[in-house]
Amino acid sequence: MLLDFEQPIASLEGKLAEMKKLAAESQVDVTEAVQALEEKIKILKKETYANLTRWQRVQLSRHVERPYTLDYINQLTTSFIELHGDRNVRDDKAMVGGFGEVDGKTIMFIGQQKGRNTKERQYRNFGMANPEGYRKALRLMKLAEKFNKPIVTLIDTPGAFPGLEAEERGQGEAIARNLKEMFMLKVPVICIIIGEGASGGALGIGIGDRVYMLENSWYSVISPENCSTILWRSWNYKEQSAEALKLTAKDMLGNKLVDGIIKEPLGGAHVNPEKMVKTLKKKILETIAELEAQSPEDRIMSRIEKFSEMGVVTE
Incomplete structure (x- = not known):
């Protein structure tokens, strides 16, 4: 395309x-x-x-051939074991996770999964997780902590599912609990935005010692289309919204909201997925080695301080 x-x-x-x-x-x-x-x-x-303009970066992040979470996990790992269910409601197919081995090192991978065709998109709910998806993610994080294994989250979602049934089952509470619990995890946590990183849907698995963005991904409180709809009551101003939101990897790094940008092959990750996987693998293993050299207490304090310094507060 x-x-x-x-x-x-x-x-x-x-x-x-x-x-x-x-x-x-x-x-x-x-x-x-x-x-x-x-x-x-x-x-x-x-x-x-x-x-590229900011809107063009958004378009690249949504390219239909762009690798999704399971594409990366299956290429990065050997003997990946997917784990299911939140032990409360059901198994949310929009959120996937499990243990995988990367060069002999066991890592817990968690991320949103989109679909490539109509049937898959419905099955995966377009990558929009329900509360049980975030509770499943937290269960897997706690499991990784129990066995002292590092966690890597791959973020790619247009947002948490906004349906009435999701709100009835506690969407806001599930995401808020994840934010609180992720701050206190004793194992290294790496978060990588691989495509779309929208709103609380991204934040629900986005608190980590290191937060990285792929070069053509975006990260924001709202999508350009929804921002345009709220401000102008039309989707026709999505390009202006994208410019105003300053949602690209370069913008986020400039505002000190992420820790680094992972370069993509020229033309986007979908042009050369094998090269993208090698780059991602190298970054993940280097970062885990760096984080494991610190004590759990130091990692937790650094994590809290990093996020506490974000934004501007006036009283």
Whole structure:
């Protein structure tokens, strides 16, 4: 799937394919022309993806071919064991988690999972977890703490499920409890926004010693469309909303709301998933080694201090 701003690149790549096909059929040497066009495409790609607007970053974060939580987990780990249920209501399919081994190290992975087609999206509730999803996540975090295993959360959600039944079962309480409990976990906690990081749905598994964002992800209190709907009563101002929200990885790092940006392959994580997985794996293992060198007490205090310093308070 091509996004609007990718059309000029696709047009040049089409011409390049035609040129190569013509050269093969006619036995004409067009090596210099091919090299020149390839260089032009390379330069255009760098310029395009280096100067994306905030709305264009949002579009990339939602690309249908972009890797989702289970894609990363299955590529990162060997012998992944998915664990189910909150031991109270049911198993929320929008929230997944379990133990997996990465280079011999056991890690608890937890994250929201979206679907790629209509059936999967309905099954996964579009990555929007109910209260039981957040309670399942907390149960798995406590399990990881019990066995002294580090936790990695992969955040990719348009928000917690806003339905009436979710509110009746305590959506706000479930997320609030996760925030409180995650501050006090004795094991290393790494949170990574891999796509969309919207509102309390992201925060419910977003309190960690290190919070990272992929280059083309976004993190905000509200999506651009919903912000536009509230302020202008129309979705037509989503581009302006995205600019005002300052929701990109660069914005978040500049405001000291995240600890780092994980670079994606040129064009987005979906262009070269294997490279993205290698980059993510390296970052996770390096960060775990760094955090495990600290005592649990020091990690907890640093975690609390980091989040306490965010924002501006006036009395």
